[in-house]
Amino acid sequence: MSPTGRRILSIALVALIASGLVVPGALSVSAASTKTIVLTIDSTVATMAGSPVNLDAAPFMVSGRTMLPIRFVAEAVGAGVSYRTKANGSVSQVSLGLPDSPATLKTVTLSLDSTTATVDGQAVTLDTTPVIRQGRTFLPIRFIAEQLGAKVTWVADPSTGRTRTVTIVLPVINVQVPTQMSGAGATFPLPLYTKMFDVYNSSTGTRVNYQGIGSGGGIKALTDKTVDFGASDAFLTVAETASMGAPVLHIPTCVGAVVLTYNLDGNPTLRFDAKTVSDIYMGTITRWNDSRIAALNPGITLPDQAITTVHRSDGSGTTSIFTNYLSMAVATWKSKVGAGKSLSWPVGLGGKGNDGVAGLVSQNKGAIGYVELVYAISSKLSYATMRNSTGNFIVASLSSSGRAAQIQLPDDLKVLLMNTSDAQAYPIAAFTWLLVYREQKYAGRTLGQAIALKRLLNWTLTTAQSVNEGLGYGKLPATAVAKAQVLVESMTYGGAPIPD
Amino acid sequence: MTGRKIKNSVMGVLVAASAVLLIAVLAVIVWHIFISGVKYLNWNFFTKAPTPMGESGGGVFNAIVGTFLITLVAAAIGTPFGMFAGIYVAEHRGLRFADIVRLGADALQGVPSIVIGIFGYTFLVARFRSYSALSASVALAFMFVPTTARVTEEVLNLVPSGLKEAAYALGARRSSVVWNVGIKTAAAGITSGLLTSMARIAGETAPLLFTAFGSRYVEWNMLRPMSALPLQIYIYASSPYPALQQQAWSAAFVLVLLILLLQYGAKHLIARVLRVKA
Numbered sequence: 001m002s003p004t005g006r007r008i009l010s011i012a013l014v015a016l017i018a019s020g021l022v023v024p025g026a027l028s029v030s031a032a033s034t035k036t037i038v039l040t041i042d043s044t045v046a047t048m049a050g051s052p053v054n055l056d057a058a059p060f061m062v063s064g065r066t067m068l069p070i071r072f073v074a075e076a077v078g079a080g081v082s083y084r085t086k087a088n089g090s091v092s093q094v095s096l097g098l099p100d101s102p103a104t105l106k107t108v109t110l111s112l113d114s115t116t117a118t119v120d121g122q123a124v125t126l127d128t129t130p131v132i133r134q135g136r137t138f139l140p141i142r143f144i145a146e147q148l149g150a151k152v153t154w155v156a157d158p159s160t161g162r163t164r165t166v167t168i169v170l171p172v173i174n175v176q177v178p179t180q181m182s183g184a185g186a187t188f189p190l191p192l193y194t195k196m197f198d199v200y201n202s203s204t205g206t207r208v209n210y211q212g213i214g215s216g217g218g219i220k221a222l223t224d225k226t227v228d229f230g231a232s233d234a235f236l237t238v239a240e241t242a243s244m245g246a247p248v249l250h251i252p253t254c255v256g257a258v259v260l261t262y263n264l265d266g267n268p269t270l271r272f273d274a275k276t277v278s279d280i281y282m283g284t285i286t287r288w289n290d291s292r293i294a295a296l297n298p299g300i301t302l303p304d305q306a307i308t309t310v311h312r313s314d315g316s317g318t319t320s321i322f323t324n325y326l327s328m329a330v331a332t333w334k335s336k337v338g339a340g341k342s343l344s345w346p347v348g349l350g351g352k353g354n355d356g357v358a359g360l361v362s363q364n365k366g367a368i369g370y371v372e373l374v375y376a377i378s379s380k381l382s383y384a385t386m387r388n389s390t391g392n393f394i395v396a397s398l399s400s401s402g403r404a405a406q407i408q409l410p411d412d413l414k415v416l417l418m419n420t421s422d423a424q425a426y427p428i429a430a431f432t433w434l435l436v437y438r439e440q441k442y443a444g445r446t447l448g449q450a451i452a453l454k455r456l457l458n459w460t461l462t463t464a465q466s467v468n469e470g471l472g473y474g475k476l477p478a479t480a481v482a483k484a485q486v487l488v489e490s491m492t493y494g495g496a497p498i499p500d
Numbered sequence: 501m502t503g504r505k506i507k508n509s510v511m512g513v514l515v516a517a518s519a520v521l522l523i524a525v526l527a528v529i530v531w532h533i534f535i536s537g538v539k540y541l542n543w544n545f546f547t548k549a550p551t552p553m554g555e556s557g558g559g560v561f562n563a564i565v566g567t568f569l570i571t572l573v574a575a576a577i578g579t580p581f582g583m584f585a586g587i588y589v590a591e592h593r594g595l596r597f598a599d600i601v602r603l604g605a606d607a608l609q610g611v612p613s614i615v616i617g618i619f620g621y622t623f624l625v626a627r628f629r630s631y632s633a634l635s636a637s638v639a640l641a642f643m644f645v646p647t648t649a650r651v652t653e654e655v656l657n658l659v660p661s662g663l664k665e666a667a668y669a670l671g672a673r674r675s676s677v678v679w680n681v682g683i684k685t686a687a688a689g690i691t692s693g694l695l696t697s698m699a700r701i702a703g704e705t706a707p708l709l710f711t712a713f714g715s716r717y718v719e720w721n722m723l724r725p726m727s728a729l730p731l732q733i734y735i736y737a738s739s740p741y742p743a744l745q746q747q748a749w750s751a752a753f754v755l756v757l758l759i760l761l762l763q764y765g766a767k768h769l770i771a772r773v774l775r776v777k778a
Contacts, residue, residue: 195552375740
């Protein structure tokens with residue numbers, strides 16, 4: 001071996017040894033710290049880590065055991081909570097996800113009025129049962145504290161000899177919640193999401209990177225587990241659900257609308273109904289001065305001009321919304337053309353994206369096309385007023401599309417909002433959803449990632465809703481928000497409810 | 501006039517017209533991008549990350565950083581492989597395996613960039629369950645290696661064999677001849693080849709769609725999703741907001757300028773290497 005070769009080899013060996021020495025040091029774990037909580041029986045004021053906090057209900061004693069309201073327990077120990085309710089709506093079972101290490105949750109399930117609880121699936125006998133008082137669920141603190149390895153001390157009132165204050169010393173477990181997340185999917189809510197996540201970044205310091213690669217792409221990315229969440233304008237089909245391999249939750253973020261835009265001299269505001277639009281797109285109405293269009297638009301002089309229909313050439317959530325509407329409202333459309341992200345159109349030109357459709361409409365006199373409301377507004381296009389299922393002519397707007405969701409919604413929120421029964425609803429409207437796996441422990445995801453995602457979803461359903469209308473998207477109605485929050489609360493990590 | 505003269509002048513006109521057309525096409529593209537893009541250029545455009553869609557202001561600093569990082573890392577990964585493959589082929593002219601390597605490089609050059617992107621997605625993004633700038637760099641390196649290998653080989657072949665033979669006659673080892681005579685003589689040519697290859701990958705969009713993913717934030721970590729100028733142009737051009745469409749033109753202008761500068765640098769160096777040879 002040449003001298004140079006030997007020198008390189010020795011340098012490499014030294015580097016190897018040095019790296020071996022350095023790595024174990026880097027893995028050292030910081031010392032555990034504790035948090036002290038002091039409670040006073042029958043008082044709603046407690047101290048946590050030295051500062052006073054208010055409880056939603058006062059702790060009380062029953063047969064020598066201290067009972068604490070569940071919301072406070074969850075907050076104090078950073079636990080996730082989920083409830084199982086009876087048919088009458090009262091709580092029958094409570095599950096807690098207690099962080100017992102920075103990476104894992106311990107599942108503790110308690111049943112109301114039962115002394116049998118389970119800890120990670122193992123049955124444990126309690127000496128006191130959880131109870132409901134004044135509509136709140138109370139848990140025996142001693143049992144919870146034991147599960148967390150906390151120390152509990154009681155101080156008795158000298159005059160009565162009864163316990164007056166309870167001091168709990170909890171080990172603090174710091175779960176590393178990442179400040180970066182990524183999502184991909186629908187382009188339709190892209191402007192909304194960029195704005196929402198910009199607000200989220202400035203208020204929480206967490207960066208959410210959302211890319212509008214199309215609903216199909218978002219579903220694929222979630223299936224491949226390359227993103228934290230997907231986004232879609234159409235809910236998962238049976239085949240897509242099967243390929244996911246695990247239950248996927250659909251969390252709606254807004255109500256969007258699709259409008260018909262056209263290129264006619266004088267830009268009149270036209271009125272349409274589903275049958276007329278269907279006839280135009282099927283090629284049975286071919287001229288603007290057709291009596292069927294004229295009947296809906298008294299007082300407007302329609303030109304004797306051929307109609308050119310424009311549709312999306314790419315697979316699109318917008319097409320899905322538009323054709324689902326026509327299928328729901330017109331039987332012949334359903335049987336002859338159908339609904340979907342891309343289909344074979346009887347007549348007309350194809351344009352790629354909203355911009356492609358708008359471009360073709362603006363270049364062809366007498367053309368008609370469908371685009372998202374946001375697109376029509378930002379590009380200052382004129383669009384038609386639509387007759388809804390109750391016979392009212394409705395202008396597409398934020399409030400009228402939001403009204404479309406004022407219906408009885410299913411618990412999983414996988415529902416079409418076209419042609420709904422609300423008298424003031426714009427008929428071509430739809431939810432757009434964020435898609436997440438219900439069980440978050442997959443493909444090496446950490447507890448912190450699950451917590452970050454749950455926080456984001458809860459935020460989009462509450463604070464972020466104020467962003468919607470400023471950008472041209474309908475707000476979610478309160479019923480949809482409530483149901484979506486139940487879905488978010490049902491998310492688990494290793495089977496345990498995820499802490500907030 | 502004789503038939504031969506007519507043929508000559510017709511061909512002459514055709515050739516000249518084609519040359520003019522080539523220049524004219526380039527001029528029209530550059531002029532149009534310049535006119536459409538330059539009016540929205542300002543300091544914020546170069547130094548700020550994007551604002552939320554539909555809001556005014558903001559820039560493409562995230563994409564500029566991304567294009568530089570992704571391209572430079574791709575070049576760093578691809579340069580040794582490309583150069584060594586090129587040296588191998590040049591040093592083993594006539595060997596069957598060298599011909600196969602050359603053929604492989606040509607075939608790889610012909611693979612559509614969208615296929616390279618899907619390859620990057622399948623083997624890097626889906627496997628490591630994360631979009632990242634690094635996976636984009638690796639995908640682009642696959643496009644960088646064959647061009648670099650071919651350029652290295654061609655430039656090494658230009659080195660007069662007399663020079664190498666002289667070195668051998670003086671008792672130089674093969675490694676010394678390859679390094680001191682081959683590479684050093686051809687250094688400028690190889691460098692210009694590297695720059696041309698970099699210019700080529702800097703403008704690629706398709707491989708990035710599946711790998712770099714894009715980001716609205718200024719990102720320096722190669723293991724995270726990152727934006728790049730071609731990606732940003734693609735997204736902005738199809739957005740509903742006129743302000744973003746205008747920024748797409750400006751970004752196109754910046755990208756074309758960058759690529760032309762790299763190409764000019766390459767041409768300049770090629771001119772120098774030819775002068776040295778002469």
